Amino acid sequence: MSELTLQDAKSIIENQIETLKKRNKEPDWMTKLRYKAMNAFFEAPHNDPIITDPLDYIAKAEEEMYPEVKNLDELPPEMLALLDRLGIADVEKKYIAGLAVQSDTSIVLNDFLKEWRKKGLIMESMEDAIRNHDMMKELFMKQFHPEESKLAAYHTAVWNGGVFLHVDAGLKVPMPLHLFFLIQNSAMAQAPHIIIDAREGSEIHLIEGCTSPVLVRHSLHLDMSEVYVGKNARVKLSVLQNWPEYVHTRPMTRAIVEQGGEFINTTVGLGTGKSNIANPKYIVKDGGYVELNGIILGQKDYYVDLGGEMLLEGTGARGMNASKSVIMDNSTVITRGLIHAKAPKTKGHISCDALILNHDAKMETYPGLASEVDDAELSHEAAIGKIREEELFYLMSHGLKEEEATQLIVKGFVNPLLKDIPLEFVVEIRKIIEMAVSGGM
Amino acid sequence: MNQLLKLENLRVSVGTDKEILKGLDLEVHPGEFHVIMGPNGSGKTTLGLTIMGHPNYKIIGGKILFEGREINKLAPDERARLGIFMAFQAPEAIEGVKIIDYLRLLLEKVKGVDRLKSHDMVIEKAKEVWFTEKELARDINLGFSGGERKRFEILQALLLDPKLVILDEPDSGVDVDSLSLISIKLHELQKQGKTILLITHYGRILQHVDPSQVQVHIIKDGKIVMHGREELVREIENKGFKKVFEECGCNE
Numbered sequence: 001m002s003e004l005t006l007q008d009a010k011s012i013i014e015n016q017i018e019t020l021k022k023r024n025k026e027p028d029w030m031t032k033l034r035y036k037a038m039n040a041f042f043e044a045p046h047n048d049p050i051i052t053d054p055l056d057y058i059a060k061a062e063e064e065m066y067p068e069v070k071n072l073d074e075l076p077p078e079m080l081a082l083l084d085r086l087g088i089a090d091v092e093k094k095y096i097a098g099l100a101v102q103s104d105t106s107i108v109l110n111d112f113l114k115e116w117r118k119k120g121l122i123m124e125s126m127e128d129a130i131r132n133h134d135m136m137k138e139l140f141m142k143q144f145h146p147e148e149s150k151l152a153a154y155h156t157a158v159w160n161g162g163v164f165l166h167v168d169a170g171l172k173v174p175m176p177l178h179l180f181f182l183i184q185n186s187a188m189a190q191a192p193h194i195i196i197d198a199r200e201g202s203e204i205h206l207i208e209g210c211t212s213p214v215l216v217r218h219s220l221h222l223d224m225s226e227v228y229v230g231k232n233a234r235v236k237l238s239v240l241q242n243w244p245e246y247v248h249t250r251p252m253t254r255a256i257v258e259q260g261g262e263f264i265n266t267t268v269g270l271g272t273g274k275s276n277i278a279n280p281k282y283i284v285k286d287g288g289y290v291e292l293n294g295i296i297l298g299q300k301d302y303y304v305d306l307g308g309e310m311l312l313e314g315t316g317a318r319g320m321n322a323s324k325s326v327i328m329d330n331s332t333v334i335t336r337g338l339i340h341a342k343a344p345k346t347k348g349h350i351s352c353d354a355l356i357l358n359h360d361a362k363m364e365t366y367p368g369l370a371s372e373v374d375d376a377e378l379s380h381e382a383a384i385g386k387i388r389e390e391e392l393f394y395l396m397s398h399g400l401k402e403e404e405a406t407q408l409i410v411k412g413f414v415n416p417l418l419k420d421i422p423l424e425f426v427v428e429i430r431k432i433i434e435m436a437v438s439g440g441m
Numbered sequence: 442m443n444q445l446l447k448l449e450n451l452r453v454s455v456g457t458d459k460e461i462l463k464g465l466d467l468e469v470h471p472g473e474f475h476v477i478m479g480p481n482g483s484g485k486t487t488l489g490l491t492i493m494g495h496p497n498y499k500i501i502g503g504k505i506l507f508e509g510r511e512i513n514k515l516a517p518d519e520r521a522r523l524g525i526f527m528a529f530q531a532p533e534a535i536e537g538v539k540i541i542d543y544l545r546l547l548l549e550k551v552k553g554v555d556r557l558k559s560h561d562m563v564i565e566k567a568k569e570v571w572f573t574e575k576e577l578a579r580d581i582n583l584g585f586s587g588g589e590r591k592r593f594e595i596l597q598a599l600l601l602d603p604k605l606v607i608l609d610e611p612d613s614g615v616d617v618d619s620l621s622l623i624s625i626k627l628h629e630l631q632k633q634g635k636t637i638l639l640i641t642h643y644g645r646i647l648q649h650v651d652p653s654q655v656q657v658h659i660i661k662d663g664k665i666v667m668h669g670r671e672e673l674v675r676e677i678e679n680k681g682f683k684k685v686f687e688e689c690g691c692n693e
Binding site for chain 1: 493494495496497516517518520521522526527529532533535536537538542543546547550551580597601
């Protein structure tokens with residue numbers, strides 16, 4: 001901890017809670033939860049190699065929430081400019097389904113969702129959802145506890161923004177919904193809370209995009225996602241990160257996958273920020289399936305540590321953890337997966353592949369498999385190395401420059417994990433990878 | 442007439458000091474059809490890869506001249522852009538890279554073809570070597586049969602329209618139908634006036650080629666030891682290298 005006295009630290013958090021409470025007009029149970037988390041903060045363990053004191057980052061609540069917008073053109077111009085960084089503004093003009101944008105701590109939602117509301121789809125800012133739905137008491141902070149870490153406690157105390165996504169039983173939403181996070185202030189703590197509640201037999205795909213302009217001081221993106229995948233429901237959560245080096249990100253994701261449910265969680269970390277440490281955890285029941293796909297572009301002096309724990313608790317549950325990292329400059333990328341087979345006939349596979357583009361880049365991988373039963377099938381594979389000279393020569397001998405050939409190989413390397421990302425985004429992702437490879441060469 | 446390709450006393454080593462080509466001379470004029478034959482390990486593939494600029498093959502002596510210009514130090518892509526093409530014996534598989542994307546990129550970057558036209562050009566040429574539009578969505582060489590790999594190499598030659606086409610055993614591991622098609626395509630390239638350097642073990646690949654145009658060179662232990670015409674190919678097929686070398690006194 002820093003040189004702050006306990007009283008100083010308390011008042012820093014209290015001020016944030018009081019501001020958020022007033023702004024959000026939130027019910028008492030939520031404010032109580034925030035204060036409970038504040039108390040837990042001082043006792044909770046803290047184990048982060050980079051962020052020594054979470055209180056260096058403050059959740060400055062906007063005085064007022066942004067008004068609801070009907071389409072992208074109504075967004076403030078500074079936000080539109082930022083979305084361009086992700087190529088999202090162009091993409092969105094072509095097809096726009098559900099869209100929510102969180103700028104710092106306020107959230108902007110479009111009203112395309114009103115149509116779907118009648119059919120049983122709720123997508124609301126978390127602040128609205130807390131006021132509007134009693135079921136939030138049953139869902140909010142049920143997969144995490146503030147006591148488990150200082151970051152979890154701090155998030156719970158000062159959470160701001162995020163969305164609540166609820167899909168009625170049997171409702172299949174055919175187009176992806178979009179949520180974008182923008183950080184515009186320095187030394188921010190952006191702590192959105194996301195809940196996906198997909199009921200039995202439903203289907204939903206949420207795409208999150210994250211970015212920020214150049215900031216004077218580092219900010220912290222401290223999001224928490226709690227996902228409930230109902231019986232036989234199918235949920236996809238695709239996260240596209242393009243944070244600049246001024247942002248530290250500590251996403252916390254957990255999911256419970258009920259019987260026969262399926263959860264595909266893809267993270268594309270194009271700009272992972274100065275540091276990104278995540279250890280999502282998934283509980284999978286009978287016949288359920290969970291997939292964690294990670295594409296990581298390690299650049300500059302970025303530090304990325306991507307975990308992923310899968311607890312296969314039900315008979316026949318399956319888990320797949322696949323990552324592909326492209327590492328350059330002085331960056332460090334660590335991947336660690338853990339698949340824990342706790343029930344009969346479960347299957348799990350971890351694969352970690354990395355392309356290292358230059359000498360100073362570092363890669364570590366720690367696959368973990370554990371089984372408590374005798375008929376689980378668990379396996380892992382890992383391949384870390386340079387681009388194969390023979391591949392490069394093959395492409396160059398047909399006329400591609402070294403840079404063009406490298407870009408093509410790198411794009412091909414990550415391609416298999418982009419299968420669930422809509423094509424429009426894939427095009428942008430490829431462009432960003434091309435630029436990074438050129439910059440790295 | 443000026444040579445298109447000239448190798449002067451070319452000496453090449455691979456790895457630390459293993460010398461494979463030990464002073465090889467060859468002159469190839471525009472429009473000619475040259476066949477290179479030789480026992481395994483004699484340096485045939487090394488010859489092709491050295492002309493193409495493979496980084497593992499170090500030129501320790503001599504020169505490669507293309508259109509009168511020394512290209513010893515040029516990168517492979519620069520050689521390709523001068524008009525040298527090589528169809529590989531065992532082409533690389535590249536996972537995740539779709540054929541159609543790769544070929545369009547080649548056309549756009551190497552040939553300067555307009556992005557709007559490259560798609561149709563690829564589809565059209567691909568048909569000539571039996572690739573359907575659907576197959577072009579596969580990854581480069583991944584899971585290809587022998588015939589598919591070799592036909593894919595020919596497809597790239599057709600699209601890039603090079604001056605010199607080097608083919609390293611386009612007939613090895615190939616089904617009969619693909620072999621016939623490749624031979625027909627070789628004949629077409631020959632008729633278009635392309636210069637061809639064909640590395641092979643067998644005469645069958647020449648079935649559709651005009652035999653009067655064929656010049657044959659035999660490599661042994663890193664040097665060219667015999668020159669001849671199309672009859673030499675048949676002689677070797679009938680007698681084998683061992684006997685032919687004995688008869689010519691090439692073993693001394």
